[in-house]
Each structure stands twice: as C-alpha cells, then as structure tokens.
Amino acid sequence: MNTPATGPHPARYPGAAAGEPTLDGWQEAPHNRWAFAHLSEMVPTAAVSRRDPATPAEPVVRLDALAAQLPDLERRLEETYTDALLVLRGSEVLAEYYRPGFAPDDRHLLMSVSKSLCGTVVGALVDDGRIDPARPVTHYVPELGGSAYDGPTVQQVLDMQVAIDYNEDYVDPASEVQTHDRSAGWRSRRDGDPADTYAFLATLRGSGRTGEFQYCSANTDVLAWIVERVTGMRYAEALSTHLWAKLDADLDATITVDTAGFGFANGGVSCTARDLARVGRMMLDGGIAPGGRVVSGDWVRSVLSGGSREAMTDKDFTGAFPGGSYTRQWWCTGNERGNVSGIGIHGQNLWLDPPTDSVIVKLSSWPDPDTEHWHRLQQAVLLDISHALDTL
C-alpha cells in the first residue's frame, strides 16, 4: 500500500518537529518536558482511583419523573445495555440512570456521536469565515489530490455525499475500515499499513460521484484535517477551543490519538453523559453555550431542519424515519417532532427533542455494533421518552 507523505501537521508542543516525539523518543530532551505531562498520549494508562475501588459506583436510578408513563423504562434500559441515560429539559435534569459500576463522572466512548462534535467545530469555523463549505476539500488539504476527496466540496463531506471505495467488512484485514482502525491505533498495526490516519485518508479512492449519501467515517477525519489546517491547532485543541471550553464542562473530554498525535475525530471522543448533554443544550439554545456562542443560529437551524431527503440512501434509517436525512454530521429524523441525533455504533445517542426543549443522552454497550434489532429498541426508548416529556 502506498503511504503518501502528508503535512506539515500541527506540532504536539511549540517547536516540536513533525511527528515528534515518537514512542521511542519521548523520554529524551526536549520532548520529555511535554511528554512527562502528557504521557497518556504516548502510552496507554489506567486510572488509580481516588475513590475506593472496593465500593464501586452504586447504580443511580432517578427515573421517577418518567415512571408514570414509562413504568418499565428501567427494564428497557437494562435490555439495551445502557451504561448511562440522562434527560435534560431546559436546564433541569429530569431523569438520570447509571448502571452499577458506571459513575456519573465516568467517561464513556461516544463512537460516532464524536462526528457531531466535529461538525460543530467546522460550523464554528464556517461562521468565522475560516472555512468556506463551497470550496473543494483540496483547497485546504492539497495532499488529498488524487484521492476520493479530489473534487468534493467541504459541504459534501459534511453531508456524507461523496462516493468512496470503503469496504466496511470488519473481518477482512484488507478492508478500508480495518486499515483505518489500524492506522489510528485502534487495532494492532500490520506491515505495509499507512503511517498514520492522514496517510490512510490520502490512499482512499472513489468514483468522483457526489450528491448521494454514503456514510463513511473517513469523511469526519478529513473534516478534522481541514480544521487543523485552518486553525494551526491539533484537532484535540481545536475541539477544546471551539466547543469544549465553552460548555462549562465538568471534566475534560478525551480523544484517542494515533502515532502522529492526530485525534480520531470520527469516533474517538469519550466524555461524561452530563457533559455530552451540554452539547445538546447548546444546540437547542441556538448555538449559545455558557462560555459564549459556539455556532451561529443559522448553522443550528440548518441542522434542525434536516438535510436532503433525496440524497438519503440509508434504507434502515428511512425505514424507521421516512423523512430522514443527514446533514452537517447529524442524523435528522424528519419526524413530526423534528428529532435530530448524533448516533454511534453500539448504542450511543445525543438526541435532541426541540418541542420539549430537551436533550436525551444514551450511552450503551450493545453486543452488536449496528443491527436493526438494537436500533429499533433504542429508537423506541428515545421516542417514548420524548413523547412522555410532552405531558410532564
């Protein structure tokens, strides 16, 4: 496999050379000054809890407000492998659930709900005039010339309307999805793998067709690359600057990083349920967070009003939501409530219910990544809670 040269990319610390420090060099000066304070970026780390692990987090079950209308909600949450559920109406936490062993201040992997966060950062930079969504991707990232991204605009990538040869077969090591994971450090590397996620993205090929929905995680990483290019910041830093630092979040989020230090924007963010709900709150507040405006009201309205129904090709999604569409890294149901959601495999949802000004966060660990069975159960929980909120 060819592994194209890309970059330069934002430095890990001011003055660091591209790609430095490596796993074999972080202990040496001058890298050690940065690395000793950022070791989790180089080496996997476990928490040494300041709470006694012999008394693990008790389950938190505060579902009383919904109990009259949804008496079997707790059973349904257990059935759908829920780790955390949070229902936020306005600024009031109406209901909350954490399974035994998962505490309110534990972080949970968002999988592709991470994409909606990246879309929001792109939105902020569009508002600032730093990204023009009508421009071709290669205007910002010329290294993608000759790839599937040579031609499509930023908006088409935001809306996942780019035809890409991307095999989603998780069992085939030659598939793009597995190579993507390995390039990002989510699986063990193999000989011949691209050096990092940037190099992987540059290997992708496509038909050049645009305008039809094709869900592809690589699109989000391309957006993150554009974010880095126009801000000069690492994606993790841009995500903080343009979103996380404005939320009045309880805790830092985390994002997995590859050997180049590039954050895995399409699926690698972990945070608490409460902090994720703050992202939804900002959207329902027209783009305004406690720390200031994140995105324009226009951007939020574009998300909440949905994308192109004609472009939508996902039959599973339109089977559940006939008016469904996808825009700006959000799934838009097109139902009468106008529900919009960030969605991640294995049961992650950041669900917006505009009629009741409510956010529903559900973080789960379904045994299957993406089957119709689990989606149906999960959607029913989210819709039933939304309807219950009408009369509360």
Place this chain on the structure above:
Amino acid sequence: MNTPATGPHPARYPGAAAGEPTLDGWQEAPHNRWAFAHLSEMVPTAAVSRRDPATPAEPVVRLDALAAQLPDLERRLEETYTDALLVLRGSEVLAEYYRPGFAPDDRHLLMSVSKSLCGTVVGALVDDGRIDPARPVTHYVPELGGSAYDGPTVQQVLDMQVAIDYNEDYVDPASEVQTHDRSAGWRSRRDGDPADTYAFLATLRGSGRTGEFQYCSANTDVLAWIVERVTGMRYAEALSTHLWAKLDADLDATITVDTAGFGFANGGVSCTARDLARVGRMMLDGGIAPGGRVVSGDWVRSVLSGGSREAMTDKDFTGAFPGGSYTRQWWCTGNERGNVSGIGIHGQNLWLDPPTDSVIVKLSSWPDPDTEHWHRLQQAVLLDISHALDTL
C-alpha cells in the same frame, strides 16, 4: 528470547479471561462494556480541555515565604527544569511554583518516585499479614522460579539487595533496560520481545548473590506482581485501595499499563504535585492519612531510620550523603536532618524533612536522566529549602 507463560493474573473486569481484551478485541462484546469506559487503557488518548487552550496556565510563583533566605530560588528552579515545586509544612502549603503551561491540576510523570508508592502498598500488606517479607519471592510468584528472583526474599527485593544481570545501556536494544521498556509499552515492540512485563521479569537471571545494593527497576515490578498475587487485584486497583483512596486526593492518579494491563509500578505513575505531597504527609504522620491508616508506625520508622549502610554501593549517593542507604523503596540520606526521598530520573523528588515536619515535592524535566551535575543542583535546592524551614 524465551517468553515464559505466567499467570493467571487479575482480570481487567470480573469474568474477563486472562489477557483480555486485546487491542484487536476490545470493540467486541462482552469486552466492549468495560472498554468503552476504559479506553485510555487500550489506546493512547489526549485531553480535550475544559479550559481554553489559548489561555494556557499562568505560572504560579508563591515563593515569598522562602524569599528572604533563598532570594534566587526561582532562578534555581528554572535552572533545574522544574515543572512543579511544592513545600508543605504540617498542613500548610508554604510555597508553590508551577512553570508557565503547567497547571496545579496537571499530572506529571513520577518516574521512580513511583517505587516509593509501591513500597508503601507492600508495607500495608505486610501490616495486614498478607505479605511476609522474610518469605522468598517464589512463595508468592512461583513463575519466577529459575529466574534471578529464585531465592531472594521479599525484604531483599524491597531493599534492592538482589544481584541481577540487568544491563542499563539505553542505546543497546538487547539491553535488559530497553527490553523492559518495550515489554511495558514504553518503546516500540520488536520481534521476539517478551509478551508483557510479567514474562520479561521471568527472563531475568542473576548470580544468586544477595545483601548488596543493586538498583534495579525490575525489583519494583516484582513487588507489584506479589501485590497482585496476594490481593487478587490489578496493581492499579491495589494502589488505589491501599494508598490513593485514603489520601483525600484531588484527582485520580494514572499508571501506564502494558498489553496485559499490568501497571508499570517502577516508574509509570503520574499525579499532581499536591496529591504527591499528600503521600509525604502520610509518611510524616506516622502512616496515617485522612482516610485512615495506610501503613504502621513501625513501617514508617523503618523507612525514616534508613537501611543498611554496609549494603549501600552507590558511590554517587554516598558521595553526596556519606550515611546514605536504601530501604523499602526509599532513598535515605542518613544526614543530620534524616531526610528521606523518593527519587526519579530527570529530577523527580518526594522529599521528607522530619525536623520541620515538611514535605518538598519537586517535579522536573532535566535534559539528562541521571547525571551528577543535575543531582548536585537538585539536592542543593532541596537541602537549602529544608534548612530555610528551620527558621520560618
């Protein structure tokens, strides 16, 4: 290189098979329920700060209390690449310093100060009667039969009085120190490397001699293995249960983990300066922390009164401290003040000054790991502060 079978080792979650989940399996059920909440153990992660990264931590310089006697202290801290300094007398923070960009709630790698934490956990288990320091190591870890640890007692390992063939040449990939790092995930793996730190430890050979000081990081990892064996907990969990959870710490500590999930006890702990000072406070309080007794008064007295001077072979240390010794994973100066310290390469110190009931934490990033030049400057700072405390 032979890579002996070891184990079973404590499971990552109840019911997990040995070594599970792997980097290639964490996304699958049933592992995903654990992994989605512990992703930093599998994949390197960066923080997405809840503070705006464009306004990095201002330097904190509160050295006034010491300024009259040490007017050039700030310059000396800068000269010795100090990231954080904290002087705690009784329960009062007398002085504190954080370099620009390093915040009071940032964690810093402790390097071998981590060893003193592990020694403390062993002490707690000795007090509980779960570890008998007079027993041979192989009583607890039979997998070490035939290795350098076949014969020595736990006490000899605690005091680093075991002769081991352990080449400290950092440039030679065949050296034990490099293989140790690679087994622990601190450097890139090479073909033929031991599967994990446990397997590496079992490959070590020695002369069988005991009773003479030989500093060797492997000893601490053997202690952590014993801790796991007698508690049934992963080392990270035991460190929490027996130390961290009793400190009333501000934040969780972190510890790097290898592919088996084994914490790197000899050098992989990161924490804040303030939380590390709490460990010193507990020692000066005779083993008692806010959350209860950590180790017995006898254990603390054994540390503070020092180890065998006859056994001490480190000429650099006795050059600086003629009465110097090493016991229970602490360096004991044997000076008139009775200073005792956890010491890590690149300038990490958890320094106890019993006459003034004070703890001095200094976390640094010297450009060299372990040279006489830096040790001399660092020791002078620590001693000068200790003396200054006499008249404050």
